[in-house]
Amino acid sequence: MPANLTPEYLEAERKFRAATTREEKLAALEEMLATIPKHKGTEKMQADIRRRIARLRQEAERRPSTARRKPFYHIEREGAGQVVLVGPPNSGKSSLLARLTHATPEIADYPFTTRVPLPGMMEFENVQIQLVDMPPLAPSHTEPWMLALVRQADAALLVFDLADDDVLTKAEETLLLLDRANLHLRTPSALDPLSTSEGERAFPVKRALVIGTKSDLPGARETLELVREWLGARFRVLPVSARTGENLELLRREVYDLLGIIRVYTKEPGKKPDLTTPFVLKRGSTVADIARAIHRDFVQRLKYARIWGAGKFDGQLVHRDHVLEEGDIVELHV
Numbered sequence: 001m002p003a004n005l006t007p008e009y010l011e012a013e014r015k016f017r018a019a020t021t022r023e024e025k026l027a028a029l030e031e032m033l034a035t036i037p038k039h040k041g042t043e044k045m046q047a048d049i050r051r052r053i054a055r056l057r058q059e060a061e062r063r064p065s066t067a068r069r070k071p072f073y074h075i076e077r078e079g080a081g082q083v084v085l086v087g088p089p090n091s092g093k094s095s096l097l098a099r100l101t102h103a104t105p106e107i108a109d110y111p112f113t114t115r116v117p118l119p120g121m122m123e124f125e126n127v128q129i130q131l132v133d134m135p136p137l138a139p140s141h142t143e144p145w146m147l148a149l150v151r152q153a154d155a156a157l158l159v160f161d162l163a164d165d166d167v168l169t170k171a172e173e174t175l176l177l178l179d180r181a182n183l184h185l186r187t188p189s190a191l192d193p194l195s196t197s198e199g200e201r202a203f204p205v206k207r208a209l210v211i212g213t214k215s216d217l218p219g220a221r222e223t224l225e226l227v228r229e230w231l232g233a234r235f236r237v238l239p240v241s242a243r244t245g246e247n248l249e250l251l252r253r254e255v256y257d258l259l260g261i262i263r264v265y266t267k268e269p270g271k272k273p274d275l276t277t278p279f280v281l282k283r284g285s286t287v288a289d290i291a292r293a294i295h296r297d298f299v300q301r302l303k304y305a306r307i308w309g310a311g312k313f314d315g316q317l318v319h320r321d322h323v324l325e326e327g328d329i330v331e332l333h334v
Helices: 007-020 022-035 041-060 093-100 144-152 167-181 222-233 248-258 289-292
Strands: 082-087 120-126 127-131 155-161 184-186 196-198 199-211 235-237 261-266 279-282 306-309 316-318 329-333
Touching: 007 022, 007 184, 022 041, 022 144, 082 093, 082 144, 093 120, 093 155, 093 199, 093 248, 120 248, 127 248, 144 167, 155 167, 155 248, 167 184, 199 222, 199 248, 222 235, 235 248, 235 289, 261 289, 279 329, 289 306, 289 329
Parallel strands: 082 127, 082 155, 155 199, 184 199, 199 235, 261 329
Antiparallel strands: 120 127, 196 199, 261 279, 306 316, 306 329
């Protein structure tokens, strides 16, 4: 059976051959595995790519700790989640990062000002969320490690300039680059689960919002309607202005909701709960999950819990499989 390799796979293979570091080779191999057609004719090729990925990872693990140096694009996760800012050149990503965090990115009118990823911590009430400003995505300026950053993040903000007359073309180019790398982005909803399929293949979907910047400039409102008409079925589209602050507080809430997490608090019997430092858990977590978050052995000794929260009576008795909700206060008994 012929392999029928796609242009996306051949481009990833070219990047692998041109790679000079282990990290670049690994990122290119992962892209090759993601874009290779999945059928009987490519099974040996898939197995070979997986072997090469495994070998590179083993080599990295065998390196002495004193010799290990993380690549410049590696960003350690911090806070309740990691969210990358993705967009074409001059879309306003750096200005957004500067307004939402204490980071100080270089901001200029010329394209490709951002050359390396820059993190900043965004506050939302009593939690911290990590935002990462990425170099812009463009057809001739997208490296494998940039796509790997998007793949590894918990969610993405697709940032487009509403004052740019060519915004729809640039948005299409950005989404095409991501789709070709099997990075399928969408805003989740209760009626539309985060999954998609192509024939018999199933791909995970990355949580994302579309952010329209420079909403205060002339013509931005008209462009916003065009963006919503084109992308509204796939994404939640939020207009913002880093200059005036329009919708920036709403954006903090939207990012928190996008991550699919909840805040849960604990209390000791007979004492008041500490509402300043929540446990941050994935939506759908149970009483057993918060017991495990406190200590991995604690869950084994858990007998029951009492819970305070919306839709419950105070101190309601629940068991370990009870699903927690945002703002619940849990008193664990062992």
